[in-house]
Amino acid sequence: MDTRSRDLITTTHWGTYNVSVEDGRVTGLKDFAEDGDPSPIGHGIVDVLDGPTRIKSPMVRKSWLEGGPGTAGDKRGEDAFVEVSWADANRLVAAELKRVRDAHGNASIYAGSYGWASAGRFHHAQGQLKRFLNCMGGFTRSVNTYSYAAAEVIVPHVLGTWFDMLANTTGWDSIAEACELFVAFGGVPLKNGQISQGGTGNHVQKQGLLDAHKAGVKFVNVSPIRSDLLDTVGADWLSPRPSTDAALMIALSYVLLTEGLQNEAFLEKYTVGFDRYAAYLTGAEDGVPKTPEWASEICELPADDIRDLARRMAAHRTMISISWSLTRQDHGEQPYWAAINLAAMLGQIGLPGTGIGFGYSATNKSGQSLRNMHFGSFPQGKNPVRNFIPVARISEMLENPGGTFQYNGKTHEFPDVKLVWWAGGNPFHHHQDLNRLRKAWAKPDTVIVNEWCWNSLARHADIVLPCSTTLERSDLGLNPRDAYQVVMDQAIEPVGAAKSDHDIFRGIAAELGLEEDFTEGRSPEEWQKWMYEISRQSASRSAFELPDWDTLQLKGWIKVPPPEKPTVMLEAFREDPDANPLKTPSGRIEMYSETVAGFDYADCPGHPVWMEPGEWLGGVGSYPLHMISNQPRTKLHSQLDHGSVSRAAQIDGREPLTMHPDDAAARNLSDGQIVRIFNQRGDCYAGLRISDEVRPGVIQIATGAWYDPDGTTCRHGNPNVLTLDKGTSNLAQGPTAHSCLVDVEAAAEDIPESRAYTPPVIE
Numbered sequence: 149m150d151t152r153s154r155d156l157i158t159t160t161h162w163g164t165y166n167v168s169v170e171d172g173r174v175t176g177l178k179d180f181a182e183d184g185d186p187s188p189i190g191h192g193i194v195d196v197l198d199g200p201t202r203i204k205s206p207m208v209r210k211s212w213l214e215g216g217p218g219t220a221g222d223k224r225g226e227d228a229f230v231e232v233s234w235a236d237a238n239r240l241v242a243a244e245l246k247r248v249r250d251a252h253g254n255a256s257i258y259a260g261s262y263g264w265a266s267a268g269r270f271h272h273a274q275g276q277l278k279r280f281l282n283c284m285g286g287f288t289r290s291v292n293t294y295s296y297a298a299a300e301v302i303v304p305h306v307l308g309t310w311f312d313m314l315a316n317t318t319g320w321d322s323i324a325e326a327c328e329l330f331v332a333f334g335g336v337p338l339k340n341g342q343i344s345q346g347g348t349g350n351h352v353q354k355q356g357l358l359d360a361h362k363a364g365v366k367f368v369n370v371s372p373i374r375s376d377l378l379d380t381v382g383a384d385w386l387s388p389r390p391s392t393d394a395a396l397m398i399a400l401s402y403v404l405l406t407e408g409l410q411n412e413a414f415l416e417k418y419t420v421g422f423d424r425y426a427a428y429l430t431g432a433e434d435g436v437p438k439t440p441e442w443a444s445e446i447c448e449l450p451a452d453d454i455r456d457l458a459r460r461m462a463a464h465r466t467m468i469s470i471s472w473s474l475t476r477q478d479h480g481e482q483p484y485w486a487a488i489n490l491a492a493m494l495g496q497i498g499l500p501g502t503g504i505g506f507g508y509s510a511t512n513k514s515g516q517s518l519r520n521m522h523f524g525s526f527p528q529g530k531n532p533v534r535n536f537i538p539v540a541r542i543s544e545m546l547e548n549p550g551g552t553f554q555y556n557g558k559t560h561e562f563p564d565v566k567l568v569w570w571a572g573g574n575p576f577h578h579h580q581d582l583n584r585l586r587k588a589w590a591k592p593d594t595v596i597v598n599e600w601c602w603n604s605l606a607r608h609a610d611i612v613l614p615c616s617t618t619l620e621r622s623d624l625g626l627n628p629r630d631a632y633q634v635v636m637d638q639a640i641e642p643v644g645a646a647k648s649d650h651d652i653f654r655g656i657a658a659e660l661g662l663e664e665d666f667t668e669g670r671s672p673e674e675w676q677k678w679m680y681e682i683s684r685q686s687a688s689r690s691a692f693e694l695p696d697w698d699t700l701q702l703k704g705w706i707k708v709p710p711p712e713k714p715t716v717m718l719e720a721f722r723e724d725p726d727a728n729p730l731k732t733p734s735g736r737i738e739m740y741s742e743t744v745a746g747f748d749y750a751d752c753p754g755h756p757v758w759m760e761p762g763e764w765l766g767g768v769g770s771y772p773l774h775m776i777s778n779q780p781r782t783k784l785h786s787q788l789d790h791g792s793v794s795r796a797a798q799i800d801g802r803e804p805l806t807m808h809p810d811d812a813a814a815r816n817l818s819d820g821q822i823v824r825i826f827n828q829r830g831d832c833y834a835g836l837r838i839s840d841e842v843r844p845g846v847i848q849i850a851t852g853a854w855y856d857p858d859g860t861t862c863r864h865g866n867p868n869v870l871t872l873d874k875g876t877s878n879l880a881q882g883p884t885a886h887s888c889l890v891d892v893e894a895a896a897e898d899i900p901e902s903r904a905y906t907p908p909v910i911e
């Protein structure tokens with residue numbers, strides 16, 4: 149295919165770009181002409197494609213190479229590495245896989261391998277890893293996500309399939325048309341709308357928000373951080389204590405009930421269990437009426453503001469947006485269920501522009517009306533191993549082989565893991581209480597990692613297999629969550645001896661005599677054509693035609709036209725609940741769930757409740773500041789932390805921390821100074837920004853700084869040395885990063901140098 153007549157093009161989670169190449173090196177990325185609000189994040193890759201942080205050949209940890217599997221696991225992250233050839237790396241990996249499988253069985257291989265990897269439908273790191281391991285008998289997997297595990301498990305009991313709700317979130321176009329009041333729990337953070345998993349063409353979140361504002365929609369930002377909602381829309385700002393939204397929603401429901409503002413006809417026709425929930429609201433169940441005064445004590449908001457908001461919500465066409473962050477806290481199931489019950493009482497679910505929406509601007513997908521598209525993907529084969537863990541239970545699994553855990557109504561057992569394999573995620577970014585993880589991580593015999601840069605995950609591996617970046621391989625940016633479908637050109641040759649994940653696995657499969665099983669005789673391009681053909685067939689069933697392969701390659705990208713009318717979540721259910729029941733046991737919205745009640749979990753009863761989180765500002769003793777470790781504005785998680793865009797936003801090479809002026813004054817701290825954040829689990833350094841955009845008592849530090857451990861300290865500013873590693877409840881066992889108390893002090897004179905971007909010693 150001669151594509152020379154057009155510019156090189158690629159897509160990433162943070163946008164689409166034309167790629168400039170000179171003498172075999174990428175010299176720059178140009179924002180996609182179709183993009184009305186491009187994100188700067190992508191440009192951060194250019195200066196780090198090559199250089200000291202790039203892994204250019206297979207590497208083996210010195211003690212492991214000398215002593216074999218199981219040697220000095222506690223030196224992971226400290227040991228030197230030894231460079232080896234691909235032939236040696238393949239032999240070592242194949243022999244170790246065989247040893248572990250034969251001696252301990254496939255369940256002792258953990259390849260949950262959670263993470264975002266890169267855009268590109270074929271070279272998807274996890275898909276490649278899972279297919280490869282399935283060819284040799286399978287592995288222990290993980291279920292659910294770090295993003296919204298609690299919602300993934302509670303919503304199906306209450307409202308139906310979670311991913312259907314996400315795919316069909318009511319569009320911004322419908323909101324501009326029909327909404328009057330938009331109440332955003334966790335705001336509408338445009339920083340997060342910069343990205344979309346699998347690639348994005350045009351960033352629409354800001355325009356969606358501005359169009360709604362222009363159409364007269366009023367906004368309320370319920371968040372500890374004012375900048376979670378764009379200033380231009382002039383939102384009212386309510387800042388409850390973090391992790392108390394469930395209490396606020398329950399009190400709003402109480403006001404509706406006691407003032408007769410609930411929509412009886414809706415409750416009758418579309419819900420079950422309202423009477424049970426009403427008994428909780430009035431206090432008939434537990435003797436505590438859930439009045440605004442009751443919530444006021446918990447949330448630290450004036451009771452009158454709560455009462456007013458409930459009345460405003462009932463008097464207007466109201467959309468409730470509930471941020472994904474509300475799941476990432478202790479008892480994260482409750483705010484989701486409480487919000488659904490509140491929306492049910494308002495009775496506007498299924499009508500244009502109103503009801504409930506999950507996380508506007510959490511990604512660039514949320515609120516885009518798109519056609520329902522299904523695209524082909526690289527088949528992963530069958531995994532015969534039954535063992536799994538809820539994704540955030542990794543430390544517990546490594547610590548406690550053979551131990552049991554609860555999950556969604558059942559008891560399960562942790563496997564005895566001997567080998568861990570990660571490709572396309574970074575647990576030393578994403579997991580909570582990293583000092584605990586680091587200890588648990590010392591236990592397995594072997595850790596294998598596919599990575600392209602020397603981040604903390606690569607440094608904590610025994611065998612590092614260097615992978616290429618998207619700019620070094622060709623692929624398809626087919627993404628059902630975006631209107632733009634983009635060709636991903638190979639712009640340059642892989643740097644050093646790096647290979648695509650597919651080629652890495654093909655090499656090991658050959659060593660194991662499984663190459664044919666893994667590739668089925670197809671080259672990467674043949675696989676991509678095969679996937680594209682399936683996608684074309686399914687696209688034509690949703691009434692649009694994808695061009696043929698050659699036409700797509702020539703053009704570089706296509707835009708799928710929007711659906712005929714804006715997306716309205718649960719529209720069909722609203723029209724006819726008998727013909728279009730929800731996928732819940734009753735087919736209706738379950739304001740009380742017999743199923744959940746039947747699990748008999750004290751931490752997740754049969755209807756939404758307020759329960760004290762493990763750590764929050766209303767508790768006694770402990771640390772005085774609530775730390776919100778939210779998504780970073782200048783990168784995607786830990787990806788490109790080392791790139792130019794993220795580095796430019798750092799303060800003296802540390803992650804910025806935002807603190808209210810009163811809290812800074814109480815500690816004698818000044819803007820721009822390096823501080824130490826600490827609690828009982830660990831500490832890290834950060835650069836101070838003083839601003840009244842955060843509520844007093846709350847500090848904000850984004851996730852993503854590469855973990856740079858020195859004992860229990862992170863020198864660089866990764867907040868996950870401080871966060872709490874506890875499941876949301878026995879129901880979902882989701883992560884709870886946002887429920888975390890800390891304190892902050894001035895750093896001592898001799899602040900240790902950050903070594904996050906210094907590669908390990910290579911012998």
Ligand SMILES: Nc1nc2c(c(=O)[nH]1)N[C@H]1C(S)=C(S)[C@@H](COP(=O)(O)OP(=O)(O)OC[C@H]3O[C@@H](n4cnc5c(=O)[nH]c(N)nc54)[C@H](O)[C@@H]3O)O[C@H]1N2
Binds near residue numbers: 263294603777851
């Ligand atoms: N404290 C706190 N912690 C959090 C959160 C929070 O709010 N607060 N949020 C959580 C959430 S929502 C999420 S989704 C997680 C995200 O956690 P992750 O998805 O694990 O984070 P990333 O940094 O995106 O990790 C992706 C890794 O894949 C690598 N990679 C990129 N492309 C390729 C490739 O082609 N092949 C291979 N083999 N590797 C590749 C990157 O270098 C990077 O190391 O973090 C969670 N952690």
Ligand SMILES: Nc1nc2c(c(=O)[nH]1)N[C@H]1C(S)=C(S)[C@@H](COP(=O)(O)OP(=O)(O)OC[C@H]3O[C@@H](n4cnc5c(=O)[nH]c(N)nc54)[C@H](O)[C@@H]3O)O[C@H]1N2
Binds near residue numbers: 473477781785
């Ligand atoms: N630029 C960029 N965008 C991203 C990502 C990234 O890494 N970088 N990650 C992506 C991923 S994987 C995900 S899952 C989404 C996540 O999307 P979100 O879950 O929306 O992400 P957060 O930034 O953690 O949270 C949004 C806001 O919620 C507020 N908040 C936190 N706790 C509470 C609380 O208890 N109550 C209330 N009312 N508000 C609270 C915080 O002020 C925070 O800024 O973002 C995606 N978008």
Ligand SMILES: [Mo]
Binds near residue numbers: 293295
């Ligand atoms: Mo996420």
